Structures are given as C-alpha cells and as structure tokens.
Amino acid sequence: MPETIDLNATVFAKTAVGQEEIQSRTLGLSLLVRRALVLVDGKRSGAELSVFLVGKGDVESVLAELLDKGCIEAVARVGKTPSTATPAAAPAPPNGDTAPVDIADTGPEIDGLPPAAGRSAKDNEMARHFMINSVNAIIGQNTRVSLVTSIFEAQGTDGLRKVYRAWEASMAGHGTGARRLPELREKLFKVL
Structure with a gap:
C-alpha cells in the first residue's frame, strides 16, 4: 500500500509535464488549479500555498489534481506547519515568475499614505x-x-x-x- 502524503506538510515542485502545461495549457486545468501550478516552486508546502488560494477552494483537492495529472511531485516534507512557522519572503526571480508573492507579512505601515x-x-x-x-x-x-x-x-x-x-x-x-x-x-x- 503506498504511503499517504500529507499534502499540507509536503513541498511540491513542478515536473516536466507541469512546466509544459504552463506553456501549452493542453490539460484544460481550471483557473484555480492553473494558478496553483504557477505558484508551486519547490520551496513552499501545501499549507503555505493555501495562503495564496485562500477562500478559493480546498488546496488539498487542487494539489491532488495536479499530482494525478503528473504536473507536480513531492520533493520534501516540512516539520512544522506554517501556522507555527513564519514563511520567509522569496526574492523576486530575475526572469520568469515561479516564485509566489509573499504578502503575509507586510511589515510596518507605509509612510505617506492616508488611512x-x-x-x-x-x-x-x-x-x-x-x-x-x-x-x-x-x-x-x-x-x-x-x-x-x-x-x-x-x-x-x-x-x-x-x-x-x-x-x-x-x-x-x-x-x-x-x-x-x-x-x-x-x-x-x-x-x-
């Protein structure tokens, strides 16, 4: 019996199929599933990805669909859940856009703006x-x-x-x- 994957505590990376899907759009992924695929970067766990998909559906079912279609693969497990960990902001990549935007911690108020x-x-x-x-x-x-x-x-x-x-x-x-x-x-x- 295959090991059950805890999708929230697993870090995923795009496969060659996933990279091709971003370019070709041949699998007919829904907008939400496609967005999740774009956000998968080999650094964030399923729970961390859910921050960017909040209110838009169950991240586990989205990741399961991407796994079933061969677009992503598990590359690591995380020890603690993001609710107890503070995710670090990923620097913007020089070209392309595989890193999701981290807006969870905005830091201090922006000077010079009205309420x-x-x-x-x-x-x-x-x-x-x-x-x-x-x-x-x-x-x-x-x-x-x-x-x-x-x-x-x-x-x-x-x-x-x-x-x-x-x-x-x-x-x-x-x-x-x-x-x-x-x-x-x-x-x-x-x-x-």
Whole structure:
C-alpha cells in the first residue's frame, strides 16, 4: 500500500509535464488549479500555498489534481506547519515568475499614505491598474504573473497595500524600475 502524503506538510515542485502545461495549457486545468501550478516552486508546502488560494477552494483537492495529472511531485516534507512557522519572503526571480508573492507579512505601515478607509473603490481600481501596468511595462509583460495575479485579486485598499511591498521589491530589483521607483511611488500613493 503506498504511503499517504500529507499534502499540507509536503513541498511540491513542478515536473516536466507541469512546466509544459504552463506553456501549452493542453490539460484544460481550471483557473484555480492553473494558478496553483504557477505558484508551486519547490520551496513552499501545501499549507503555505493555501495562503495564496485562500477562500478559493480546498488546496488539498487542487494539489491532488495536479499530482494525478503528473504536473507536480513531492520533493520534501516540512516539520512544522506554517501556522507555527513564519514563511520567509522569496526574492523576486530575475526572469520568469515561479516564485509566489509573499504578502503575509507586510511589515510596518507605509509612510505617506492616508488611512485606508479614506480610499474609494475608484481609487482602488486606479491603484490596481497602475501597479499591474507598471509591472507589465517596466519589467515585462507576463514575467511576474504571480505578482500581477496578487495585485489583481487584492481586496480593497488594505489588500492592495499588502501587495504593495512585493510590487516595490520587484520594481527595485529591476534597473529601469529602480531608477523610476520614486516617480512611480509618488504617482501610486495618490490613489493607494
């Protein structure tokens, strides 16, 4: 009898089939399952991945589907669950986008911003579009998919402010983005 895998306490990596699926989209994965596949990086456990899929379904069933289709494989087990561990923020990769965006710990408040309650839904949409457009225009379209997805799915001003740190890090890690960061930050802060 095969050993049962604790999907929450297992770290997964993409297989060759999974890498091909990201490019070809031939398996007909749902948006949620495809997003989970993109987020699998060989560093985060199933429980850590669930943070990025919160409220969108059972992470165990999503991972089980990816395992069944041969898109991911177990590479390690973790000793303690993420509820007792503090996940470290992964640095933005130089090219591509295999590392998920860590927005769990946003650190201190962002200096220079008014209270989140003072921002309207229109401000939120303007901030969301500004962040996505700046990533696509400066860093490159489709190179930071998980960051763009996190920005797109951020709920309200607080959610956008949480993902701001990842946006800022991505900009700072890119030559043109780093040079333009003060200007971009000033424009973004008008609606964030």
